[in-house]
Amino acid sequence: MNSSFIQPDDLLNSIDFDYVKIIDCRYNLEDKSKGLRLYKNSHIQKAIFFDLEEDVSGPTQQNGIGGRHPLPSKEKWEKTLSEHGIRNEDHIIIYDSGELAYAARCSWLFQFYGHKKVQILVGGFTSWKEKGFPVTDQMERTKVSTYQAEPRLEWIVTMDEVKEISNGEKEGILLDSRAEDRYKGIVEPMDRIPGHIKGAVNVPWMLAVKDGTLDEPDNLKKLFRDIPKNQQIVVYCGSGVTAIPNVYALASIGYNNVRLYPGSYSDWVSDYSNEVEKNES
Structure with missing residues (x-):
């Protein structure tokens, strides 16, 4: 479960490859819709938005059993990735605003379900913008795929x-x-x-x-x-x-x-x- 990081310059140089998939998982615990608003305003080219509660967590249960952000089931995770056109062989690069926690959760989840190539963008979206790298407000259109997850329950x-x-x-x-x-x-x-x-x-x-x-x-x-x-x-x-x-x-x-x-x-x-x-x- 070792983490892997990528510098903004290296992402810029590889962004056009078809196998590179970028995940925007910005979030704010006090303002749960802020991440999506930020994404709609501007994000890295090709980025797909993953919401902490809707995509990177499963549904909460009555009386708090399972916690506030339980892991999504294998079936839910496969459905989410397939709907976004993510394939098992893709190289996944994940960013948040730069605090690391949300990108780390998403990265760990990819690895927990068996994905091989996962990296976190150093400094997140903040670092990307500070370098003057291009951003867009255009939504990424994706083709449906068939993703297969293999959970590592020993983790x-x-x-x-x-x-x-x-x-x-x-x-x-x-x-x-x-x-x-x-x-x-x-x-x-x-x-x-x-x-x-x-x-x-x-x-x-x-x-x-x-x-x-x-x-x-x-x-x-x-x-x-x-x-x-x-x-x-x-x-x-x-x-x-x-x-x-x-x-x-x-x-x-x-x-x-x-x-x-x-x-x-x-x-x-x-x-x-x-x-x-x-x-x-």
Whole structure:
């Protein structure tokens, strides 16, 4: 699940190849329609818009079970990609506004479902525009394809597996990727109850990112220096989106047993019997 990045200059030089497919996945958690508005106003040539909630997530369930952004089913993902004319052999390049989290979620999802050639645009759309590269407001017309997905289920864990680690029944590290104040339970703007999964440690995802890409390896090694490499690392956030930069960061510095809890904290607190800790000091 190693991340791969492409510089804007390299995308510009390869943009006209038929096998290059570009995904615009800009999004704003506070203004859910902003990404589509931005796309309609201007986007990179050939880009197809993927919405976090409509395309890069599955439907939410009653009482929050599965979390706020559950993974789309294999069938839904195949349907989405086929409708957009994406083929298994295509080279996928994904961008967001430059924060990395949304592009990383989309990139990880492509890889989770078996796609081989996936890259994230360094610096996102912001970097592309700063370089003065061409943009358009024209929608990309695509032909329907037949996409076949092969999920890598070993990349994810269920709530039950997280419970085993949290209760000390199974070895593993629970890594909370949210901001420190949410981890400590000082604030909680989105989910039912503030705090974190019992036993989890905190490394905010923003600390692993610099200039729209992962930070330098030496800095990442310092950031994760207290996380052992000889145990399974289960990474979570609020809903399985901003955890992905940490998943990629850990993999980039040699952590080989890293898995995502897709439902994350929003799934965890949907079960009232699950223990939540706070550390408000």
